[in-house]
Amino acid sequence: xxxxxxxxxxxxxxxxxxxxxxxxxxxxxxxxxxxxxxxxxxxxxxxxxxxxxxxxxxxxxxxxxxxxxxxxxxxxxxxxxxxxxxxxxxxxxxxxxxxxxxxxxxxxxxxxxxxxxxxxxxxxxxxxxxxxxxxxxxxxxxxxxxxxxxxxxxxxxxxxxxxxxxxxxxxxxxxxxxxxxxxxxxxxxxxxxxxxxxxxxxxxxxxxxx
Numbered sequence: 397x398x399x400x401x402x403x404x405x406x407x408x409x410x411x412x413x414x415x416x417x418x419x420x421x422x423x424x425x426x427x428x429x430x431x432x433x434x435x436x437x438x439x440x441x442x443x444x445x446x447x448x449x450x451x452x453x454x455x456x457x458x459x460x461x462x463x464x465x466x467x468x469x470x471x472x473x474x475x476x477x478x479x480x481x482x483x484x485x486x487x488x489x490x491x492x493x494x495x496x497x498x499x500x501x502x503x504x505x506x507x508x509x510x511x512x513x514x515x516x517x518x519x520x521x522x523x524x525x526x527x528x529x530x531x532x533x534x535x536x537x538x539x540x541x542x543x544x545x546x547x548x549x550x551x552x553x554x555x556x557x558x559x560x561x562x563x564x565x566x567x568x569x570x571x572x573x574x575x576x577x578x579x580x581x582x583x584x585x586x587x588x589x590x591x592x593x594x595x596x597x598x599x600x601x602x603x604x605x606x
Contacts, residue, residue: 451539451555456602462557464538465489474542474550481540481554486532489556493528493563494521496598500567501574503590507583520570527566531558564591 448456455466467484471477501520539555568587575582 449541449553451541451553454539454555458557458599458602460599461560463489463492463560463563464555464557465492466553466555468551468553470545470549470551472549474552477550477552478540478542478554481552482537482556485554485556486529486535489532489535489558490525490528492598493531493566494524496563496594497521497524497528497567497570499597500587500591500594501571503594504571504583504587507586507590520574523570523573524566527569528563531562531566532556534558560595563595567591 449466449468451468452466455464458464465485465488467481467488469477469480469484471480498517498520535556535558537554538557539553541553543551543553545551568591571587572582
């Protein structure tokens with residue numbers, strides 16, 4: 397009887413382990429190990445696919461009309477954790493806009509071929525960053541999750557959003573002022589084409605990073 401009971405318990409434990417592994421999408425992988433002597437064999441590890449936070453998923457599924465950013469923060473004060481998460485998300489979004497504007501300007505300059513004249517990358521980034529910081533102050537928080545941790549701290553995750561046409565306005569303002577400074581003609585259609593192309597490339601990169 398004891399042996400039967402032990403067998404049942406072991407079977408249950410095995411089934412629970414298998415179920416748990418299945419729900420967490422556990423997989424095995426082998427990686428080559430390298431030392432100063434070269435490849436010394438392979439190392440086997442178990443890997444578990446992590447589930448994305450809902451707010452992170454929201455940031456990766458931004459519609460064409462929005463630019464989004466995700467961030468999280470941990471603190472003993474739950475309200476401060478949320479404030480920090482929002483601040484980090486804003487900084488992330490500013491970086492995105494800076495890079496977007498900079499690449500738009502590179503594409504635009506390549507299209508109009510302004511007699512070899514080019515704007516300073518540092519100046520463009522500085523202007524874009526200043527305008528972007530003002531823009532994200534009016535961001536919309538579209539997702540906010542809070543978790544109580546086992547050590548008594550709180551983790552807060554947020555996703556923020558701004559209209560994507562605001563980034564186009566920033567790019568246009570910088571292109572126009574920069575053309576005036578360089579004494580070249582502003583080409584509106586070439587600028588719009590550059591912006592659309594870069595925005596499409598930006599969104600494609602986000603999809604690939606999911």
